[in-house]
Amino acid sequence: MSGPKEIPPEGVSRGATLTEQVYLQLRNGLLRGDWKPGDKISARSLSRSLGVSLTPSREAIAYLANEGAIHVSDTRMYSIPELDWQQYEEITRIRIQLEPMATQMAVEAAASDFVEQLEQINEDLKQRIKAEDFDAGLRLDSDFHLTIYDAAGSAVLRRLIDTLWLQIGPTRTRLSHEYRRRLVGYENHRAVIAAFKKNDASAAAEAMRRDLRQGADAIITVLKNTPPQSD
CATH class of the missing domain: 1.20.120.530 (GntR ligand-binding domain-like)
Structure with missing residues (x-):
């Protein structure tokens, strides 16, 4: 697997729905192929890329993991799933x-x-x-x-x-x-x-x-x- 992936910021704005904004940006990146199978995701690198705090990044990753779009290992590491x-x-x-x-x-x-x-x-x-x-x-x-x-x-x-x-x-x-x-x-x-x-x-x-x-x-x-x- 490759190292943590950073995505370019696309104008994430501050507000009451910051977690949703991070979620939507990460989700859109998955839809468009910005991420590759095996890429690792960390809340820290995501928050740094988007200029937001750790909490909305953690929550956005967790939501997508619950949807099956992000893989969670036994050691609680997040990565992009690899399909056979x-x-x-x-x-x-x-x-x-x-x-x-x-x-x-x-x-x-x-x-x-x-x-x-x-x-x-x-x-x-x-x-x-x-x-x-x-x-x-x-x-x-x-x-x-x-x-x-x-x-x-x-x-x-x-x-x-x-x-x-x-x-x-x-x-x-x-x-x-x-x-x-x-x-x-x-x-x-x-x-x-x-x-x-x-x-x-x-x-x-x-x-x-x-x-x-x-x-x-x-x-x-x-x-x-x-x-x-x-x-």
Whole structure:
């Protein structure tokens, strides 16, 4: 496992809900792949990164541990969980049911300028991959997906998706650089965008399903060759 991970501050503000703000920032980092499997988390390093006291950092970590997004060892050390390929495949099967559904709903509910927003995210993704800034590319890939799921307008569906992404977000960083360089995700996103332009909800859902399946298969291949480490 690597050492304690620090995340960049994103304007955490003072107030009565400081713990919630730290929780949301840490949670968003997990969703977007800012953390990698095996990364250690400490309240001290988190509080230092965000400029807050230890208490809200401890509480935020504890909340996410209760949600299963952070692993707690027998010695009470916190770290990002390491999924094996069977666990990742199980979650993928559920994602493939929920996320195309959200995509289909988004086609029916999206605003007129939504396609331009998706195109901008996807082109930024392409540029980051070409520059071999794979961490930024993964964050943009996450933004592409989560922006669509937000547009679906279903708080219940988004919560279900987020629950799964909290578990798999860090493991998505295992996607090989070779796979990313081939721009498979970028091209799949273009198919999603094309379906949005045609207002074809079924085609958008199918393109999203293909993107999820291909990406998951590539990650599972890596996981089969690099089993998770033990504590």
